Amino acid sequence: MKKLMNAADDMVDEALAGMAAAHPDLIRVIEPNVIVRADAPRQGKVGIISGGGSGHEPMHGGFVGMGMLDAACAGAVFTSPVPDQMLAATKAVDGGAGVLHIVKNYTGDIMNFELAAELAQAEGIEVTSVILADDVAVKDSLYTAGRRGVGGTVLAEKIVGAAAEEGQDLAAVTALCQRVQDNVRSMGMALTSCTVPAAGKPTFEIGDDEMEIGVGIHGEPGRERRKLASADEITEALLTPILDDMPFSSGDKVLAFVNGMGGTPLIELYVIYNKVAQMCADRGVTIERNLVGSYITSLEMAGCSITLLKLDDEMTRLWDAPVHTAALRRGA
Amino acid sequence: MSTFDSPAFRRFVETFADRLHERRDELTQLDSAIGDADHGINMDRGFSAVRGKLDELAAADLGGFSKGVGMTLISTVGGASGPLYGTFFLRLATSFGDRASATPDELGEALRAGLDGVRQRGKAELDDKTMVDAMSPGVDAYEAASADGMGAALAAAATAAAAGRDRITPLVARKGRASYLGERAANHQDPGATSTTILFESLRDAVAES
Known part of the structure; x- marks a missing residue:
């Protein structure tokens, strides 16, 4: 194995610290390994969070910023984050308008996000979840875990992030995210x-x-x-x-x-x-x-x-809306 | 021995942690073939965290001890294994309650509750090629043999779990990441059923030691 690394166990932590050092205007990193938009929480704005295993960079941390995600939870490489992370992210971005969890359809991600949503709701934060499952290589049937969430997730995060940025409410951004999922x-x-x-x-x-x-x-x-x-x-x-x-x-x-x-x-x-x-x-x-x-x-x-x-026309308009994140920047 | 107490539970957790560490690469290798190459790494990380807190956790009653193990796993393992093994230990905790020790029947009830929790959390049934295929026959065998004493019942459970693990090797997976592979998952040993077999073997050996 040849990689630019110090120790395998430190890789995710060090990469997050590097991101925080590179983009202090956009993000901050809070414990336990959550990348949060620098100006979160924004009062009255629906919080959009996602997360997953590390190793998919720039997803998801590279998409935290204006017009996209409010927070991203970074798990170990290829391992879903743990509920403590999604709970910390949800609390960090909740501006009183609720929080949408964008979850890729993997058994581990689903279970950990479910646990986190239950914990957040118990603390009085309104949470909705949409599951991205766009990989046509997997048969969607009773006999599989269902389609995997892959590239469609990036598009959903951009479009839904723009909708939240312009002030759409939790029900509207949740429905929009589901509409992206249904059409990707x-x-x-x-x-x-x-x-x-x-x-x-x-x-x-x-x-x-x-x-x-x-x-x-x-x-x-x-x-x-x-x-x-x-x-x-x-x-x-x-x-x-x-x-x-x-x-x-x-x-x-x-x-x-x-x-x-x-x-x-x-x-x-x-x-x-x-x-x-x-x-x-x-x-x-x-x-x-x-x-x-x-x-x-x-x-x-x-x-x-x-x-x-x-x-559709709304998705196109939101795709074109300004975005400023570490990995995607346009019109801002 | 006719009861299962906090020292026995501690030996069980330590033995399981030791064996997961020793067999970390084997579990990861099994997961490379039909999953995402992290099962051994994740389980070892979680049980290393549990080991680091053992003195603190073991100070509680049987239920509190098991709850502490479950919460630690949920917070450190990630993936599907974290919520699944975490739920197993949390359900054990609820079943044990504030008892200082469990009789053979009470241990059987706790294991049954743990299995039910794993099934609910993972929505997996027999033959889906998951840890349920080792855990379910393990618990069944324990209950069938519990009249012969805890040691005999746990020995039967470990043997049945291993048989369950091997029985599903030819199958196509219907849950978890291996299900994406379709027919290619057939004839590969399941990593989750393997770690669950190690769990039952550790439980057997921890009780036999006393």
Whole structure:
């Protein structure tokens, strides 16, 4: 294992301290490992919090700031945070208008957020939760834990954060977040595995001529291992199930998000985006907005994911609203 | 021995913590194959925290001790294992109440309550390929053998938990992160059922030592 690290056990703490040192105008870090917007709590504003395992940077801590999240809880690498963190975050951002928890659909995240919501409600804070589950690689059935929350989470945090910033109430931002979830689909793939610092070796072995299709964001194996293919073929393998699942059809307006898994350069992501644009045009689907870059990652894994969100006018307007966070800044 | 008291509970927790530490890499390796490569790391972190507070925790009655273990796990483990093992110990605590020691039947009731808590929190049933597949037969075997004494019942429980762990290895997972893998999760030993088997073995050995 080669990483820029001191000790595996200190990695999350030191990274958070580094973030706090780099962005004192935007955030502060409070115990136990919660990144809070510098000016929280804002009276009368709905608090938006999220969280998850570390190793997905810039998600979620990089999205704390004006127009996006009020707080993010950072767990150990690939391990959901504990209820104490979400409770501390909820209390830190509650401005009297309630708090929305944006939760990715993983068994551990769900249970820890549930416990935290119960504890916060017991302390008199109104909490709602929306679960993001946008990964079409997983069958949504009684026989799985349901679809994973992946790239759609980034889009939800931006759009819902903008709604809270302009003063929408808890019921409205909760409904909006659910609307994003209902209209977003994603799928990812990996060219390489990744190494959890405390584990010290790659989570899975993969040959130079192989790839994993249908991976999540935790270095877990995907649904299927295939021979390596061209970027265009990979894009088809990811985008076709997305288009068919929704389904996205002629006349739809979408936000297209091509995301890097952490170890893939931007030049390759644009190669993927080029094919995404062609395929959408062929279907008569209009890409109204896009996002290209590494925003929800799996440590140093090479690979990508594609996300499509079917936009309505309100979502487009909120996507365009000003945002100022460590990882996403526009119009502010 | 016919009762389960605070020193026995402490030996159980220490033994479980020792074995989780010794088998940390094995559990993480099992989790790498069908999960996210953190089960051993997380359990070891949680039980190291418990070990660090043992003197303080053990000063309480049986219920208070178990509650302290549960709360510590919920606050330190994360993932699904934190709430699940945390809930197990919290339900044990409620069942023990303020008793100084538990009879064989009372220990059986507590284990049953712990299993029910894990089932509710994780919404998992038998054959979903989770820790329930080791815990449920373990508790059943304990109850069936409790008339033979606590030691015999715990030995039966550990054997049944291990059999449950092995029985589900061929199955496809229906809960937790392994469920994302579909058929690829088949023929892999489940890490949660493995740590639960270690729990029952630790309980057996802690009571046998007295």
